[in-house]
Amino acid sequence: MKYALTVLLIALVVLAACGPGAAPTPTPVPPTPTPEQASQATQAPGEEEVQLAPELNVFNWTDYIDESLLEQYEKTYGVKINYDTYASNEELLAKLQAGATGYDVIFPSDYMVAQMIELGLLAELNLDHIPNFQYVMEDFKDPPFDPGNKHSVPYQWGTTGLAYHVPTFGDEVPDSWAYLFEPDHLKKYADKGVNVLDDPRELIGAALKYLGYSVNDTNKDHLFQARDLILKAKPYWKTFNSSDYDDTLLIPGEVVLSHAWSGDAFVAVWETYDEDKDEAIWWYAIPKEGGVKWVDTMAIPASSKRKRTAEHFINFLLDPKSQAAITNYTYYASPSEAAKQYIDEEILNEPAIYPPKEVMDKLEWLEPVGDAATLYDQIWTEIKSQ
Numbered sequence: 001m002k003y004a005l006t007v008l009l010i011a012l013v014v015l016a017a018c019g020p021g022a023a024p025t026p027t028p029v030p031p032t033p034t035p036e037q038a039s040q041a042t043q044a045p046g047e048e049e050v051q052l053a054p055e056l057n058v059f060n061w062t063d064y065i066d067e068s069l070l071e072q073y074e075k076t077y078g079v080k081i082n083y084d085t086y087a088s089n090e091e092l093l094a095k096l097q098a099g100a101t102g103y104d105v106i107f108p109s110d111y112m113v114a115q116m117i118e119l120g121l122l123a124e125l126n127l128d129h130i131p132n133f134q135y136v137m138e139d140f141k142d143p144p145f146d147p148g149n150k151h152s153v154p155y156q157w158g159t160t161g162l163a164y165h166v167p168t169f170g171d172e173v174p175d176s177w178a179y180l181f182e183p184d185h186l187k188k189y190a191d192k193g194v195n196v197l198d199d200p201r202e203l204i205g206a207a208l209k210y211l212g213y214s215v216n217d218t219n220k221d222h223l224f225q226a227r228d229l230i231l232k233a234k235p236y237w238k239t240f241n242s243s244d245y246d247d248t249l250l251i252p253g254e255v256v257l258s259h260a261w262s263g264d265a266f267v268a269v270w271e272t273y274d275e276d277k278d279e280a281i282w283w284y285a286i287p288k289e290g291g292v293k294w295v296d297t298m299a300i301p302a303s304s305k306r307k308r309t310a311e312h313f314i315n316f317l318l319d320p321k322s323q324a325a326i327t328n329y330t331y332y333a334s335p336s337e338a339a340k341q342y343i344d345e346e347i348l349n350e351p352a353i354y355p356p357k358e359v360m361d362k363l364e365w366l367e368p369v370g371d372a373a374t375l376y377d378q379i380w381t382e383i384k385s386q
Contacts, residue, residue, distance in 0.1 A: 053309040055080040059095075059103045061296065062087055062243045064156070065317075066329035073316055079309060087243030088199050096121050101303040104310040107296050111201065111366040113152045114145040116299070118368075122151040123300040129311040132318035135338040140295060145367065152297035153314060154335035156263075156326060159355060159363060160202055160292040162285045163265035165256035168192060177210035177287045180259055181229050186236035193255030198240040200380040201366050202292060203230065206259065209289050215364045218372035227379045231386060240384070250282055260284065262353060263332035270331075284352050290362030293355075295335065 058070075062085040070081045084103075086092050089112040096103075096116070108116060116122045127133050133153055140154040164174045168189055179185045186194065196203055205215030207226035217223065238255055241248070249255045250268035258265075265284035272281035298317065300310045316322060323334040324342030331347060333354050334340075340348055347353055355363070369376060 050308060050312055052077055052079050052312060053306040054078075055082060056104050056306055056309055056313055057082045057084070057102050058105045058313070059084050059086060059092065060105075060107045061085060063247075064107070064296075064330060066325050069317070069322055069325060073313065077312075079313070081313075090200065093121075096301060096303075101301070103301050104304040104306045105313055106299050106301060107155055108152070108299055109294055109296050109366065110143065110145045111368050113297055113299060114368040115373075117146065117151050121302055123302045123304060123307055124150050125153065125300065125314075126311060127153075129308065130315045130318065132315050132320070132336075135318065135320055135323075135336045137335055137337045140335040143295070145365075146297075152299040153318065155296045155298045155317065156330060156332040157293065157295040157335055158262040158332040158353070159286055160197070160206070160259070160261055160294065161265070161287055163250060163258045163260035163268060163282055164285065165192075165253070166280055166283055168256040173283075173285055174257065175285050175288050177206055177289055177291075179257065181207060181210055181233045183232065183236060186233060189256050190236035190238075193238040193249070193257075194236060195239045195241050195245050195249050195255045195258040196237055197242040197245075197259045197261075199242045200376055202242075203259065203383075204376060204379060205292055205366065206287075209287075209291050209364075212289075215292055216367045216369060218369050218375075220375065223372070223375055223379055227382060230383055234383065234386070261332075263330045266331035266353070286352065286355065286359055286363075288362075290364070292366055293360065293363035294366060 056079050058081055060083070064085075067083075070083060073079065074081055086095070089109050092106060092108060093112060093116065096106075097119070113122070127149065130153060133149070136154055140157070142148055146152045162174050162177075162179060164179075174185075180194070180196065201215075204223070204226050207229045208217050208222065209215055211222065211225055211229065213219070213222045213226075217226075239245070239249060245255075245258055245260070246264040246267040250258060250260075250265075251271050262284060265282065268282035269280055269284070273279075274281060298314045300307055300314075304310055317326070318336065320336050320338035321342055323336040323339035326332075327334040327339065327343050327347060331353060334343065351359070
């Protein structure tokens, strides 16, 4: 388990307005169902029992599932799960383009799904084999990056913002991307450590948003402005890390500010909460300029030889209790409407995890940038090499 049961959780409150409060006890992972119950939960009405493969190769983001669910699936269905992890969409794409053909279930983000469809890297799904798709919220069905959900179904969603060390910032809330990009801000705390996500679309997108542009901007001049902004700030940054920054940088206090995905930020909130003082050491802010909202999906590589078993596993992860267990573990929002009844109330009611409309209106999905992808790659190379 990622979290100790003895950790005292705090009741989350809206970021820019309030401070940390007191915490819930996490909802336990649902008990392992009997094979008969599991069959009913994962098969469409009237469907004959599925002949499953003896093993399944799963490739997911780092620390992005309650692994007891993997054990539950193995025990219930007799399918061995071989589980590998990656740190970015670009790493996932590179692996598949390099000829990695052994994976059966992958978890690409929204914009990457569209790119992989165009490259012919994803198999078409049979949604009749994924009946738990019925529980997905309408906002996550028929997305522009995958019309009709022909190649993907949603897994978890969240936002990108700033995780900050409360004792360092005191009453000041870093509620603007200026805290990440402007030297006047960075000079105050850079010596204590600043991390940015090692992710080209996220970092360039944050710079674009701060400059008043879309995170999906393809204008060459705008992208060069974002590059220059990043290069001006880069000397003040300590690390580029998007794989384990919550565990290796935030929790041990190696940095005091981090470009962060919402769930990772709340890992640090829970793990470092000062029980004696009833205070949070870390907190999370969505910048006032807006930023990225994203959805990670479940998909099957076109090269998979176990497509039917992969669909069965995807359906298992879309079960409302499975979705709730994942959300209660990761602190990312679930796209499943039916999962809400099993999600910890303090998570479900936290605006930093499930943002209100006025905040959501300032957030954008990352979308494919077409031919400008080459320019993004060029700019990323310049950023990392200088």
